[in-house]
């Protein structure tokens with residue numbers, strides 16, 4: 001939206017201020033002369049910079065600090081540390097060591113306290129990394145920090161970089177998908193669980209993977225009516241335990257169904273659903289209207305890799321990863337020396353595995369700088385834990401994803 005004459009502002013991460021003027025925008029933004037920009041540039045030199053303070057980024061920072069790395073910078077565009085965890089009010093699944101049974105929100109606080117208690121980790125919030133390149137000696141990252149007195153440009157020089165940028169939500173193309181009231185599931189979670197705002201009164205959920213099921217349940221907990229969940233596949237993609245909770249609350253889940261369009265005068269007033277055949281084509285004549293004021297899209301995530309591509313890391317399209325991912329070795333090192341990746345940026349998975357990958361990346365980055373205490377033993381331990389996670393029935397996709405990545409790393413796309 002346009003905020004105080006500045007176009008293309010991401011209002012979802014821009015704090016509200018007194019007398020702020022927010023306007024909708026239906027055009028290509030132009031740069032305004034009135035844009036507030038703090039002219040004082042800043043330069044920072046660090047040993048390791050970590051982009052993203054989700055579970056992967058926080059664990060990478062904590063692990064590198066434990067190894068003795070003297071200066072670590074953890075950067076995040078949000079005003080809170082924790083990535084996705086800050087909006088997850090449900091208890092996590094997974095192993096006890098990786099905090100199963102703990103709520104994502106509590107885990108974020110626990111890890112944030114650990115990060116804040118270490119003097120060698122500096123957290124820089126409300127700061128977006130907008131560019132990166134390889135300098136002669138170091139890697140250079142360009143950041144914009146949002147300050148009340150005006151945005152500030154920061155140049156970060158670092159010996160090593162860990163990209164733990166998470167993922168972006170997928171959208172669906174259908175008529176009316178730009179009407180106010182059509183949300184991504186992550187957006188709905190942020191509104192409800194971070195800002196305490198209900199997205200609407202009656203929701204149609206599209207997607208019955210874990211995200212769609214969990215967010216539907218959280219909507220019910222917030223007192224919002226969930227009309228139904230539709231899922232294009234012939235079976236539910238998420239865990240049965242989440243689906244069962246919804247059904248017990250009377251929310252039907254329609255498999256082999258999808259959304260055809262959303263209608264409404266200036267805002268969502270309803271949607272048209274359609275049944276889907278075995279070839280994933282809509283079956284004519286099966287259309288039905290559903291009245292609702294909110295449509296929530298939970299149809300998967302795509303790894304955030306734009307910065308990795310910019311710095312020159314080799315990427316490959318791997319369907320099981322959720323899209324293009326940076327090719328990396330078993331220490332999370334990408335094709336650019338000193339540049340590592342961890343968490344959803346390296347293939348969509350879970351917070352538990354993001355934490356372990358973060359630990360691996362943290363150890364590897366520290367080792368490169370000469371802080372290699374018990375590095376081999378620790379790496380073995382983390383790799384074993386990842387193997388354990390990926391050996392169960394829900395670990396098949398990430399397992400194949402990582403096998404394909406290893407295959408690419410070893411010189412070919414022979415999958």
Ligand SMILES: Cc1cc2nc3c(=O)[nH]c(=O)nc-3n(C[C@H](O)[C@H](O)[C@H](O)COP(=O)(O)OP(=O)(O)OC[C@H]3O[C@@H](n4cnc5c(N)ncnc54)[C@H](O)[C@@H]3O)c2cc1C
Pocket residue numbers: 051052053054055056057075076077078082083084085088091092093094127128129130164165166167186189210211212214215304307342343344345348349350351352353354
């Ligand atoms: C509804 C839902 C339920 C889930 N339930 C579970 C569960 O029960 N158990 C489980 O293990 N997992 C669960 N997950 C998955 C888990 O949340 C993610 O896999 C995990 O958060 C990924 O961690 P990450 O550190 O890779 O990325 P994220 O947590 O996404 O963090 C990435 C951070 O990087 C920041 N960032 C990105 N680009 C930039 C940039 N250019 N500059 C600055 N900052 C940037 C982002 O703003 C974000 O804060 C769930 C996910 C969802 C959506």
